Amino acid sequence: MKDFCNYLEFTEEIIEDIDTTVENLGPCKIPSPLKLKPQCFVTDEAKITLRVNYNYLKDQFYKNKEIPSLELAGPRPYIYFDPSKVKVGIVTCGGLCPGINDVIRSIVMTLYYSYGVDKIIGFKYGLQGFIPKYGHEVVELSPEVVKDIHTMGGTFLGTSRGHQSIEEIVDTLERMNIQILIMIGGDGTFRAAYKIKEEITKRNLKIAVVAVPKTIDNDIWLVSKTFGFDTAVELACYAIRCAHTEAIAVPNGIGLVKLMGRHSGFIAAAATLATKEVNFCLIPEMDFDLDGEKGLLVELERRLNRRKHAVIVVAEGAGQKYVQKDPPEYDASGNIKLGDIGKFLKEKITEYFKNKNIEVVIRYIDPSYIIRSVPANVEDRIYCGFLGQYAVHAAMAGKTGIMISYLNDQFVHIPIKEAVKRRKQINLNSRFWLSVLESTGQGPLKND
Numbered sequence: 173m174k175d176f177c178n179y180l181e182f183t184e185e186i187i188e189d190i191d192t193t194v195e196n197l198g199p200c201k202i203p204s205p206l207k208l209k210p211q212c213f214v215t216d217e218a219k220i221t222l223r224v225n226y227n228y229l230k231d232q233f234y235k236n237k238e239i240p241s242l243e244l245a246g247p248r249p250y251i252y253f254d255p256s257k258v259k260v261g262i263v264t265c266g267g268l269c270p271g272i273n274d275v276i277r278s279i280v281m282t283l284y285y286s287y288g289v290d291k292i293i294g295f296k297y298g299l300q301g302f303i304p305k306y307g308h309e310v311v312e313l314s315p316e317v318v319k320d321i322h323t324m325g326g327t328f329l330g331t332s333r334g335h336q337s338i339e340e341i342v343d344t345l346e347r348m349n350i351q352i353l354i355m356i357g358g359d360g361t362f363r364a365a366y367k368i369k370e371e372i373t374k375r376n377l378k379i380a381v382v383a384v385p386k387t388i389d390n391d392i393w394l395v396s397k398t399f400g401f402d403t404a405v406e407l408a409c410y411a412i413r414c415a416h417t418e419a420i421a422v423p424n425g426i427g428l429v430k431l432m433g434r435h436s437g438f439i440a441a442a443a444t445l446a447t448k449e450v451n452f453c454l455i456p457e458m459d460f461d462l463d464g465e466k467g468l469l470v471e472l473e474r475r476l477n478r479r480k481h482a483v484i485v486v487a488e489g490a491g492q493k494y495v496q497k498d499p500p501e502y503d504a505s506g507n508i509k510l511g512d513i514g515k516f517l518k519e520k521i522t523e524y525f526k527n528k529n530i531e532v533v534i535r536y537i538d539p540s541y542i543i544r545s546v547p548a549n550v551e552d553r554i555y556c557g558f559l560g561q562y563a564v565h566a567a568m569a570g571k572t573g574i575m576i577s578y579l580n581d582q583f584v585h586i587p588i589k590e591a592v593k594r595r596k597q598i599n600l601n602s603r604f605w606l607s608v609l610e611s612t613g614q615g616p617l618k619n620d
Contacts, residue, residue, distance in 0.1 A: 185223050186394065187426050192222065194243050197378050197570035200250035204568075206286055213248030214565075231536060245562040245576055246584040251287075252570025253380075259291040260567070262313065264327040265298040265357035265364070269388045271548035271556040273321040273328050275356055278560025286561075287568055290314070293350065298332035298357075299364060302341040305502040310348075320614035321397045322553065325545045334504035338364070342371045345379055352380045352567040358387035359592060360507075362575065366588045380556040382567045383575040384421050384559050384587055388544050389435035393596040394586050395577045399559060401439070401604045402544050402551040406430065407441035410538040412485060416449040418535040419481040426472070426482050426521065430538045432513030433487030434507070436597045439488040441608045451475055451482045454513075456489035457598045462520060464619035469524045471615060476532070486513055488540070514538055558583060 194216075204213065220242035221229065233490055260283055264272050276294070283289040294311035295301030311317070311329065321328040321471045341364075345353060355365045362383055369381040383395045385392045408431050415427025431440045437455025444450040449516060452468065452475075461467035467501045473480045495511025503509055518536050525532045548556060555578070562583050574585045584592040598605050 173486075176394075185228075187223075190237065190240070190394070190593075191223070191261070191587060192240060192242050192590075193237055194439065194571055194585045194587065195573045197252055197380055197572055199246060199525060202251050202254060204247060204251050205255060205288055206247050206249065207346060208563075210249070211249070213249040214244050215249070216243060218244040219340070219585065220244060220580055222380055222580075224580055232236065233475075238386055242577075242584040242586065243410055243564060245585055247565045248569040251568045253290045253568050255287045255568070258289055258351050259293065259349055260289060260352040260354065261293045261345065262296060262354050263293055263295040263301060264329045264386075265355065265361040266333065266386065267388070268326050268331065268360070268544045269386050269400035269598050270544070270546055271399040271552045272326070272356060272386060273318075273324055274548050274553050274556035275384055275386075275399065275563075276313075276328055277318045277322050278557045279354055279506050279564055280313045281315055282561045282564040284315050287564065289568075293348065294329045297330040299334075299336040299341060301329075302344040303336050304340070304344075322407075323393075325547045333360075335414075335506070337362075338371050339358060339569070341368055342375065342377075345372070346375075346377065352377065352382070354384065354563050354567060356384045356386050356423075358385070358389075358614060359392060359595065361386070362588050362592050366573065366592060368550045369588070372572075380522040380567045380570055382563050382571060384563050385575055385577065385591070389433050389436050389440070390449040391434075391596045392575075392591060394579060394591050394595050395575075395596070396579050396581075397555075399552050399556045400548065401442075402555075403443045403549045404544065405438050405446060405550055407539065407543045407546065408439055409447050411537050411543075412443055412447045412449060412483065412593045415535055415537050416447070416483050419483055422533045423474050423480055424530065424532040425480075426474055426476075426484065426532055426534045428484045428486070428518055428521070428534055428536045430486050430536075430540070432512060432540050432543060434489040435595050437487040437490065438598060440485050440490075441598060441605065444485055444608050445611055449483055449612060450485045450612050451499075452484045452491040452617075453612050454484070454486040454617075455493070456487055456620045457600055458490070458617075459493075460491065460617035461619050462494070466619045468615060468617050471617060472521065473525070473528070473530070476530075478581065484517070486517060488513065491516070513576045537584060 375414035
């Protein structure tokens, strides 16, 4: 690991150049039906800076250079779509995540009560819902239909994985006269959303595509935090506390917890910081050795010698060099199927101590499906409400090809094409990861 010498990297500022230009379907000429004071509306000129570092901003001012900025989300004084005529489609895609139903409910309630839109359609089972061969019925959404869905986990509309024909999706939008499509999903959904928007543009259609970022792993770039993450960390902490209780109850007890995180270890790292009971946190962003004087197994033995118990948290995508199939296998969405690092570590730990004639007790906990299927907690419910409202405000103003992001403590519009350029991961040189290392006391777990 290199020295912590780059302040922007240490504070996790976005240092890459991105195109923040927001596309509009056309001029907004219809007065907003929202009964707000003039100062409560947001104009397109209202922006925040992409970077907040003082020295960077000072340098840009001194050089008379343009400062990268983001368009603020919120209700516009004039809108593009006529609320009495517009028809809105909502779809949820990808894996389950706490809070999806809260976002759906917020969208429907804002459309209906704030804008007077009463033609709202829900597409069932993700992108399959647009494709005629599947035969999925659409759902007419109203406040009465969605009033209680926030009390349930999962997604009221259902979901699916896998690629679908972009042309057929846009055919359905045309056929059903959908003028606004709000898509709730993660990286794969965003890539599909951008392709849908491009096909709409190619056909010269006036259909707005607005995305709401959804991933329990918190790995969408240009978003400070995705909804469901707080709930996931809360439940992960519960699993860790149970593992710790089991570990301290017996001599040489080892609590091993596997958490969600295919490419990014935010849940594992945040839960580690929150519980203060984890001794080894393993995430996809880091490499680690099993064997050798500085490897995990020897370090674990040293920990047991000192304290007679240990807790290990591992993200599902960590250590894939040990468990990845060759050649790799892929799921319906084109993602590489992960090897089971949790069971692998359990077997290797058991084997290591057996060979040393040291008796250990391992309690292995994998709460993944429990975590992702529960209703959202209070923090996420509030957050989801904002996301749904801001998605509606953007769509009614004719914004398209954007996602609603929460960045630098503000809700903003960011082009989808920028969000899919890379995946957000933990910076191993950041203060966040440094705090994790200070909490666990773990070494680099590398022999070189």
